[in-house]
Amino acid sequence: MEAHLCKTRRSNININIILLLIASIAATLVTSSASPITTGEKVELSLYYEALCPYCENFILNYLYKVFDNGLISIVDLKLSPYGNAKIRPNGTIVCQHGEWECVLNTVEACAIHAWPVVSDHFPFVYCVESLTYEGKYDEWETCFEKLNLDPKPVTDCIASGFGHELALRYADEINALEPPHTYVPWVVVGGQPIYDDYTDFVSFVCKAYKGSNPPQACLGLSLPTTTPNYNAKPFNHVCYKEEDNAKSKSTLSETILATAAAWAESM
């Protein structure tokens, strides 16, 4: 009993945050049901991330949850893609940027998204897992089932059966098909366009991309971005870069060719 109380007390903060999040999602669902909006008008908001990139954790925990505030979710089609900068080895296994635990937790989150496909159902779980990883408690992810009163079976079965690995490979295909290709995570795409290191300002970009009538309260009184985000060599917000072993040597090679061509042209 004593041990149980200690455990409960230690995780109080997380539970409170998650309960607040659930309350906010519930409030949003009630509000949005009053003014139904057709899916055709929704703005695609996709987050490509990996479980242990600290900037992804920061984005999810301190920014992305706001998608459930003031009716924003009613105009958003939010998609989470937990794979990021991982790579597939020749033998089909996956190697993750931040080690084995990242592969485990990416798969856990992929299975949760598959098990509970509605975003207001899987987001609290992803948020809970990320809040644990933020504190370095990777091995406590299973406590999120109890905290959120979710049945662990669909997720644990998904992992044990190998289906989770298959989902990870699908997410790999998805991020590798991006145009323009991602160069780091968190990689946030709004209405088909990456917003690069402006990701903390995603609400403004969603509101700007929304073409429907009746914008939600979240969009009212915002100063919308006037310029198109573009790729900066040095992002202002921190990111986890894709390790470009091949591309780097390719760009060095093309630089060499250009330099040679320039020198050759000059000598003419």
Ligand SMILES: *[C@@H]1O[C@H](CO)[C@@H](O)[C@H](O)[C@H]1NC(C)=O
């Ligand atoms: C796949 O290859 C890696 C190294 O490239 C090795 O460590 C791992 O054991 C291999 N796994 C299987 C299932 O063959």
